[in-house]
Amino acid sequence: MAFRKILLFVFLSLALVLIGATASVAEAAEPNDQCLQCHSNKGFSIEKEGKTVSLYVDSNELSQSVHGTNDCQTCHAGMEDIPHKETVSSVRELAAKVTERCQVCHADVNKEYKDSTHGKLAAEGQETAYCSDCHGAHTIVKTENENSLVNRTNITETCTKCHSGEIAESYVESFHGKAVNLGSTKAATCVDCHTDHMILGPTEPKSTVSKANVPETCASCHNTAQPNFAVGSEHWTFEPDGPGKPMYYTLKFFTWLTIATIVLLIVHIELDLFRKYKNAGKK
Amino acid sequence: MASTKKFERFNIHQRLQHIMMFTSFIVLTITGLPIKYNHSWWAPKVTALFGGFDNMFAVHLIGAAVMIASAVYHLLYLIIYPIIKRKFSIAAVPTIKDVTDLVQNFRYLFGLSKEAAKFDRYSYKEKFDYWAVFWGMVIMAGSGLMMWFPDIAAQFFPRWFIDSTRIAHSDEAMLAILAIFIWHFYNVHFSPDFFPMNFVWFHGKMSEESMEHEHPVELERLLENDNSMTRGQGPSYKKGESSEIKM
Secondary structure (H helix, E strand, C coil): CHHHHHHHHHHHHHHHHHHHHHHHHHHHHCCCHHHHHHHCCCCCEEEECCEEEECCCCHHHHHHCCCCCCCHHHHCCCCCCCCCCCCCCCHHHHHHHHHHHHCCCCHHHHHHHHHCHHHHHHHCCCCCCCHHHHHCCCCCCCCCCCCCCCCCCCHHHHHHCCCCCHHHHHHHHCHHHHHHHCCCCCCCCHHHHHCCCCCCCCCCCCCCCCCCCHHHHHHCCCCCCCHHHHCCCCCCCCCCCCCCHHHHHHHHHHHHHHHHHHHHHHHHHHHHHHHHHHHHHHC | CCCCCEEECCCHHHHHHHHHHHHHHHHHHHHHHHHHCCCCCCHHHHHHHCCCHHHHHHHHHHHHHHHHHHHHHHHHHHHHHHHHHCCCCCCCCCCHHHHHHHHHHHHHHHCCCCCCCCCCCCCHHHHHHHHHHHHHHHHHHHHHHHHHCHHHHCCCCCHHHHHHHHHHHHHHHHHHHHHHHHHHHHHHHHCCCCCCCCCHHHHCEEEHHHHHHHCHHHHHHHHHHHHHHHHHHCCCCCCCCHHHHCC
16 A cells, blocks of 8 residues: 555656646747736726827737737836836827837847938937838738738828828829728839838938939839939929929819810700700690 | 612721720720729729729720720721821811811700701711810820829829829810710710611711711712712712712
8 A cells, every 4th residue: 555655746846847848838829918917908008298109019919910929128128027017208208218128139120220311310319200200010921921910901090100291192092092091902102112221302412202212213113314303303293383293283274174165065965955845835 | 769879978997996096985984983983882883793893994905906906906997097098187176167166056955046057977976076086085095094104104204194094084085075976976876767777887977868967068978979970981980989988
């Protein structure tokens, strides 16, 4: 009997070790469990600048994103202590801070970004687009994925979150904008002319949309670089002054030509029907 | 009494040109309007019928090629046909009679005169249609080709000019669509004289009764000519022959 007791003891000890081992393996596979204990609660929020900021993270979406297997700490460094000691004062500051963490992995892209107008403004501490403004935060998927904020079906909406007004209006009314809106796989989106991470303003000589470089940029789709491609403006709206002037007067001319012609033709039809009606009455 | 005599009004070339023109016009309307009104609820649905924008746009370009071909066919026809047939006509050119016809017709429509205007081969309405298409083709094909081949267009024109032609393309299209589906469709489809359709586009022939009503001046001249021919040479009247006097 003593032998059986020893056996049972050994068996139970081994079982305990096994359970412990599986438990630690499970913990290693879900390193974010501790974070999600709080952050997976939908109502989890904080008051910042007088506004309620949600601190909720959809763990399902996060696990489906390209960063689904990363630790929370990869992007949110210095959050070991609970409650967190290293806090930010605003949502924008968080975006800036996380942008610094992106370069740990995306070093090449980050270098391009730092040289771009967006990156320069970030360095100056001015309001600008950080990585997460274009790519999203916990939901980042590959560009080819239709849900990606930088997929060609969504990129216009993403850029025009900030670049609204004349820039957005003119693109939406352009042939490129119309074609992309209806699902064209060829027509130019914002990034086809402006590039993605290396975006520079039109006044910078190196910019793809500077006057000197516009012909070459157009030629990347339209065969040959014609100097005339730069004689005019891409982002014009129908205004009697400014770059949209020729188009404005073309629109006015054809609008009034159409109204006048069609009104006269309809009057002619009505008179014709009136005469036929009268003549029919006589017979 | 209604005569069974038929007059050839449009020959096979003219009828083919018209068929090429209206088939491509309908295709271009269907594939073009979704681009003009891309934010409407129906534009994505029409685009989906073609299996996406790229396909729909390819169909638009095919339609454009057919329409331009019909215009080239017509211009060549205008030059070559008179040389081969040794017949030359300027019947489609506007004259003073068109102005007096217009005035007379409006007096008649308003009830100020009992007499309707008597038209020759082409009434002022038909001349308007013809020259409207002529003008429309210049605008539509010109602007369309500039957008189709922007790098070639940019060898001659600045960017803002090519952008303006896109506006012209979109708005002249609207004018053409309205003119065709209201005015032209009234004249050849919905008018009580022809409903449901004037089939002259198909067989090219018009009855003497219709001629009497629509083109009395031309009919008079054709019959006079016919009579003198019959008196002089003796052969009996042959269908379609008389209209050969005019092209």
